[in-house]
Amino acid sequence: MITYCNLTGCTMKKLAILGSTGSIGTQTLDVVRAHPEAFEVEGLAAGNNIELLIQQVLEFKPSKVSVGSKQSAEQIKQQLPSHIEVFYGEQGLIEIAAGTDADTVVTAVMGSMGLPSTLAAIDAGKTIGLANKETLVTAGHLVTARARQKGVQLLPIDSEHSALFQCLNGEPRERVHQLTLTASGGSFRDRTREQLKHVTVADALKHPNWSMGSKITIDSATMANKGLEVIEAHWLFDMPYDQISVLLHPESIIHSFVEFVDTSIIAQLGNPDMRVPIQYALTYPDRQQAPSSRLSLAQIGQLNFREMDYNRFPCLSMAFEAGRLGGTAPTVFNAANEIAVARFLNGEIPFLLIEDIIADALQQHEVIANPELEVIYATDAQTRARASAFSVL
Numbered sequence: 001m002i003t004y005c006n007l008t009g010c011t012m013k014k015l016a017i018l019g020s021t022g023s024i025g026t027q028t029l030d031v032v033r034a035h036p037e038a039f040e041v042e043g044l045a046a047g048n049n050i051e052l053l054i055q056q057v058l059e060f061k062p063s064k065v066s067v068g069s070k071q072s073a074e075q076i077k078q079q080l081p082s083h084i085e086v087f088y089g090e091q092g093l094i095e096i097a098a099g100t101d102a103d104t105v106v107t108a109v110m111g112s113m114g115l116p117s118t119l120a121a122i123d124a125g126k127t128i129g130l131a132n133k134e135t136l137v138t139a140g141h142l143v144t145a146r147a148r149q150k151g152v153q154l155l156p157i158d159s160e161h162s163a164l165f166q167c168l169n170g171e172p173r174e175r176v177h178q179l180t181l182t183a184s185g186g187s188f189r190d191r192t193r194e195q196l197k198h199v200t201v202a203d204a205l206k207h208p209n210w211s212m213g214s215k216i217t218i219d220s221a222t223m224a225n226k227g228l229e230v231i232e233a234h235w236l237f238d239m240p241y242d243q244i245s246v247l248l249h250p251e252s253i254i255h256s257f258v259e260f261v262d263t264s265i266i267a268q269l270g271n272p273d274m275r276v277p278i279q280y281a282l283t284y285p286d287r288q289q290a291p292s293s294r295l296s297l298a299q300i301g302q303l304n305f306r307e308m309d310y311n312r313f314p315c316l317s318m319a320f321e322a323g324r325l326g327g328t329a330p331t332v333f334n335a336a337n338e339i340a341v342a343r344f345l346n347g348e349i350p351f352l353l354i355e356d357i358i359a360d361a362l363q364q365h366e367v368i369a370n371p372e373l374e375v376i377y378a379t380d381a382q383t384r385a386r387a388s389a390f391s392v393l
């Protein structure tokens with residue numbers, strides 16, 4: 001039984017979930033389902049999957065919900081009890097992030113569209129269970145500064161960052177030699193660049209180890225995901241880029257590790273199951289039985305590792321470069337990648353054009369140092385326009 005106690009008594013943890021119908025959102029609700037005595041759901045936000053959202057509302061009984069459009073809001077209102085408040089669009093997402101009694105907000109929408117609601121949740125003093133890595137990539141300096149100012153904890157949900165958080169266990173930065181993020185290599189790990197020219201969307205969506213939303217699955221295949229994660233680690237752990245490395249590990253059993261200055265290495269292991277890091281963020285600093293299977297190293301037998309080939313995966317080099325440049329460069333990397341992946345998923349461009357679109361966007365951009373929020377939004381919009389128009393013809 002999980003209880004959250006302070007001097008005034010024991011309470012249930014109150015949650016709002018942004019992106020409740022997605023891969024992370026539904027697995028967060030699996031964790032809630034496994035511990036009904038510990039969690040209450042105050043707010044749910046989704047995009048277009050009204051059918052699933054209605055089922056979630058009837059099961060978890062939040063007081064407020066939000067959907068992607070006004071039309072969906074009208075539709076859902078007719079099917080829900082009248083005491084449930086229904087919102088929509090960006091303001092709706094902000095209402096779920098900041099306008100409920102939730103103490104913890106799980107940010108599980110995809111992309112930098114999660115930035116305004118994440119900032120609103122921080123401003124409202126909510127603890128953040130952070131899955132939406134694009135938010136930290138596009139505006140890491142603003143998000144982390146605001147969280148510090150408000151005394152708000154950013155608890156990582158991304159598996160590698162949850163692993164690093166657990167390995168670091170509060171140790172100061174001076175004791176750390178290097179953070180290493182492991183990378184599965186994604187759907188095309190063993191294909192040559194020549195073979196990548198004609199891969200299909202269906203092939204790209206077959207991740208070897210994880211079942212995830214489509215955008216992140218493509219990011220894994222291009223290695224842009226690991227690039228985003230390097231920048232995410234930089235901001236979450238206040239670590240310079242030359243102390244962050246990436247190692248190819250096809251099995252996704254070691255989720256990441258920390259090498260300390262005395263040469264000791266501490267790693268976090270587990271089966272690839274996001275409900276484990278999600279639950280850790282929700283119960284932190286406590287640990288409880290998770291709705292997940294136990295890892296048997298004897299059954300696995302061996303684990304493999306390979307040096308990262310940066311020529312094979314140029315998106316990773318570009319992300320390191322953007323991170324080191326800082327300012328608006330990571331915003332450009334992220335926005336160009338979001339558009340390029342959407343175009344690939346839409347069947348508009350071949351797989352290898354994703355990296356060309358990112359390279360073009362970074363090359364033409366004049367970096368603005370220490371950008372304010374408005375500059376971030378303007379850079380994001382300009383980059384999206386350029387990436388949408390990019391053509392090989």
Ligand SMILES: NC(=O)C1=CN([C@@H]2O[C@H](COP(=O)(O)OP(=O)(O)OC[C@H]3O[C@@H](n4cnc5c(N)ncnc54)[C@H](OP(=O)(O)O)[C@@H]3O)[C@@H](O)[C@H]2O)C=CC1
Pocket residue numbers: 018019020021022023024025045046047048049050067068089093107108109110111131132133134157158159210211212213214215216274
């Ligand atoms: N999946 C995973 O295992 C991992 C994911 N992450 C990160 O977590 C985030 C979510 O990923 P994932 O769960 O895979 O993505 P999914 O695509 O599975 O889910 C995205 C969610 O966002 C919702 N959404 C889309 N548009 C809107 C909108 N306008 N307003 C409100 N909600 C909206 C979707 O709703 P609907 O479906 O109803 O349209 C869905 O609930 C990403 O940033 C990803 O990088 C990080 C580590 C692991």
Ligand SMILES: CC(=O)[C@@H](O)[C@H](O)COP(=O)(O)O
Pocket residue numbers: 158159160182183184185186210216219220221225226274
């Ligand atoms: C589950 C998770 O955290 C994903 O970000 C995962 O790490 C993707 O795996 P690769 O990017 O290593 O293929």
Ligand SMILES: [Mn+2]
Pocket residue numbers: 158159160229
């Ligand atoms: Mn990850």
